[in-house]
Amino acid sequence: MPRYQPSRIEPKWQDWWAARGTFASARLPTGRKAYILDMFPYPSGDGLHVGHPEGYTATDIVTRFERMRGTSVMHPMGFDAFGLPAEEYAIRTGTPPRESTERNIATFTRQLRMLGFSYDWDRVLATTDPGYVRWTQWIFLVLFDTWFDPVQGKGRPIAELPIPPEVAGEGEPAVARYRDAHRLAYQSEAPVNWCPALGTVLANEEVIGGVSERGGHPVVRLPLRQWMLRITAYADRLERELEGLDWPASIKKLQCDWIGRSTGAEVDFLILTAGAPAETIRNAFEQWKRDRAETGFPKKPGDDVLRVYTTRPDTLYGVTCMVVAPEHPLVDILTSPAQRNEITAYRDLAARKSDLDRTDLARGKTGVFTGSHVVHPLTGRPIPVWVADYVLATYGTGAIMSVPAHDDRDHEFARTFGLEVVTVVEPADGSAVPAGELFAGDGRAVASGPYTGLTTREFIVQVAADLAAAGLGRPAVNYKLRDWLFSRQRFWGEPFPILHEIDADGNPTGMIRAVDASELPVNLPELTDFRPGDTPDPPLSRSGPEWLYVERDGRRYRRETNTMPQWAGSCWYYLRFLDPKNEDRFLDPGIEQAWMPVDLYIGGAEHAVLHLLYSRFWHKVLFDRGHVSHPEPFGKLVNQGMILGEMEFTGYRSGKGGWVSAEQRGAEDVSAKVPADQVEKQGEHFVLRDAPKIRVESRAYKMSKSRGNVVNPDQVVRDFGADSLRLYEMFMGPLEATKPWSTAGVSGVRGFLDRCWRLVVDERADDLCLAPQVCDDPPTDEHLREINRTIDKVTRDIQSLSFNTAIARMMEFVNFCTPLERRPRAILEPFVTILAPFAPHLAEELWELLGRTAPVSLAAWPSVEEKWLKDDTVEIPVQIQGKLRGRVVMPADADAEAMKAAAAADPRIAEQLAGKEIVKVVAVPGRLVNFVVKG
C-alpha cells in the first residue's frame, strides 16, 4: 500500500535536512554567489496565509536551483516583529508583547519549516532580539552622527561639519545646537498626524485619505516634538540611483513620483504697508529693487517679502493673487486689523480640520483675504494676498503665486471668489482658448511684456536668468518627499539611544547626548501598562525612575521615551543576516563585500515605496560612512502578485425575496452567494441556470476574515501536502500576476505528484519498492529528446521565474513516461533532479528509492545535450492568403526555395493553387510557407 503520502515523507525529509545542516550557508561564498532574499514577514497572530508561500516558494526554487548548480547561496529568513498589532493584543489581553510575539514567531517558524523552504535557519533573527535592537540603535547613532554635505553630495561625520565663526563665537551650547540642527537624525516641533484612537503619531505615509492606514481612525494635526530623519537630503540620489537597478519599471516610477522632484523658480514679492499712497509704494518698490540688485537674492527671505515657489515662472504676468498656507509664518504680519477675526477663525478651522477634510471630501476651495497686498516684481502692480488651505505649508515656501488662467487649482479658487483671470499663454498650435478659461499646457507667451512671443520653455529659462540677475528670484528644485517622521508614542519598538539633559528641577535644558555605543542596547523597561494615553505622552515616560533617569559625567539625564517605527528594523535586516551573531560590529566588512548586494529580492508590491525607499536611504548613509561597500542594497526586485480567494458568484435579491439581475440591482437589494453549479455562462455574463434572465456577478475577492474566504496553509498541507501547495502556487500563473485560488487546482497538481510517484514506485506492492517498469535499459533517442528538452525548458524557465511553464513541461514529461512499459533510470533520475526545487520532499524520497544516498537537494543540476533539442524533420504550416491550408513535413534545415517547392508539391495545396496566379511566396525557414495569390 505504498501510496504517495506527503504526511509521512515531508516531516521525514525536513528532519533529515535539519539534522544534517543541508542548507547551511558558508560564512563566505566560494566562486559564484547568489543572495536570494524574501521580504521577511510580520508574525501576526493569524499565522501564515497563502500569500506568504508564493514569494517564498519562488525564491526557494531559485535558491535550490542555484545551489544544485554549484553557486554559493545565501537564503535566510527572519521576523519583522515590532509593531502595533502585538501591542494592541497586549493591551487587550494583558500579555506582554514579547510573549505574544515569541508565540507568533514559533507558529510562523513551524509553518515555514512545514513547507520545506531551504533557509539557513542558523541565521534566523527577529527585529525584537536585543542583539538585533542593539545594532538598529547603533545605526540610529550613525544617522545622529552624520550631516549631509551638499557640496560633496554625501553624508559625513558631524565632527567635520564646518561651524560658522558667528556660531562658534557664541560658545559651546550654540555650537551643539548648530550641530543638532544639521544631523540626519534631528528633533523638530512640526505639526504631526496624531491619531487619538491609536494613541500615536503617524507618518504621512501611514495616513491614507485622512484616516490611519491601520484601523481607519481619524487623524488630527498637532504640533509635537518629534524625531525626524533627513531623508530629503538624499532625495536626489534616491531618485537618480534608481536607474541602474533591475527593478520593475512601475516600482521605479512609484518611487520617482513619491520623491516628486520638480524644477522651477523661487520669486520674492515685496510686502506693502497697508494703506500707503501710490507714490510711497512706488518709491519703496524701486528702492527695494535697487537694494536687491546689489545684495542679490537672500538665502532666507526677510519679513518684508513673500517668497513663492513656482514651476511656471513663465506665467508671472498672469498672477492675479497670492495665496499662503494657513500655517505660513507671515500670516500675522500680512493680516490687516480689519481681517484679523476672520483670518484667525479660518486658521483655527484649518488647524482642526483633519487631512480628510482638507483633501478628500471637501474639494471646494476655501480662503480668506488678508487685507494686504504685495508688489509684482516685474510689473510693479499690487497683488492681493489670501490665506487658503489648498496651499500646503510643508511644500515649497508655503506660499504660491496664483495664476488662474493656467493652473486648475488657482482657476477653481479664482472662480470661487470671483478673482481676475488673466491669460498669458496660448497654445502653440494657434488654437484659441476662450477668455477666462483654463489652459494648463505649454505654449507661447502673450501679454507678458518683453517676454511676449517666447515659448514656455524659452520663457522659463530667460525669466529665471533675469530674476536671478536682479536678485528677485532664483532657479529652485523641490521634492514632494518630506523628512521622515521617525518617532512613535508607543511601547513596542526600539527605544532611542538618546539622553536629554535635565536641570536640578528636572526640566530639560535642551541639550541632548547619544548613549555610548558600548552601552547598547537600550532595552525596553518592564512595564505592566502599555496603554497609550489620551495625550501624545509615550508609555515609556511612565517607566520607573531607574530606567528613565541616568547620570553621565556628573550631569543628569532623562531618557528619550519615544520609540522607533516598525520600519527601523526592516531597514537593514538583509545586512544582519550575513553576520547574525557578530557581537563586535553590526556586520563584518569582508562578509559584506563578499555577499552584497542582494541578487534577488521578492516581496509584495505594498512595499514599493516605503520599505524600499527607507532601506535605500539607510543603506546610502551606511555607504557614505564607509560601513557598506555598495550604494544600493537590492539589485533585482520582483513583486509577487496577490492571491485572491476562490471565484465567487454573487446574485442579488430584492426585499421581497425574488432575484434581481445584477445590472439592475438597487441599493436596498441584498447580495447572496450562488453555488457554481447553479450558474452558467450566457454571452458575456453569467446567469442563473434556472432563471437565465437573472445576471450574477462573478469575481474573486481579496482574502479577508470578514469575507470568510481565507485559505489556511495548514489546512492545504493537511489535505494535499506541502509539495502540492508549493507546486500549485507556482502553477497558478505568472508570479507577478494577481490570481484567484482554486482548491480544484491544488488537487490537480496533487494528481501530477501522484503520477510522479507512480512513475518510480510500485503502488501495488506491499512494501515500498521500485515500479517494475523502472529499468537500466539504455534510453532511446526519443527518451533522450524528451528528457533533454524538459531539462532545457525547466532550466530556462527557472532563470526567468516562469515557474508555471516549467511545471507544465514537467507534466508533459510525466505524461510521456506514464505509458512506457520500460522506464530507463537514465531519464527518470535527471527528471527527479529537476523536480527537486519544486517538490523537494517527494524528490528526496524518490531519489532515495532510486538508490541514492546523498540528498537530491545537493545533487548536480543535469546538463542539456544540445543535439537532442533539434529535430531532423519539421512539420511546416502552409498558408494561402495567410490562412492555414495544410501542413508539409520537410527537413528542418530546408531553405526557403526548398520549402516553397515542397509546399507547392503537396497535393492538397496544389489543388487549391490550381488556376490561381501566385503573386508572391513567403517562406520563413523552419516556420511556415505562405502563398499570396490573385483571382
Next chain:
RNA sequence: GCGAGAGUGGCGAAACUGGCAGACGCGCUGGAUUUAGGUUCCAGUGCCGCAAGGCGUGCGGGUUCGACUCCCGCCUCUCGCACCA
C-alpha cells in the same frame, strides 16, 4: 481626475523577436478496469455546422504576405496616487 497593469475556451492559463491561437492543469463527455462509488488508465473537448466549411484572442479602425503580438481611437476591470503650485 492622473498613472500603471490587464482583458484569450465553462475556469486558471500558454504562445520565443510579427509566423500553426488555446501547451499544461481544472472541469466536462465517452470508454477500459472495478460488485459499486472513488482511484487508475485510454480517447475526446474553442464556437457554429451532419458535413464541406466558416468564425474566433474586449470593441472599432490601420500597418503587413501574415497581428493575441505593432500603431490610432474607444469600452471594461484591477491596482496605485490624489490640491506638491
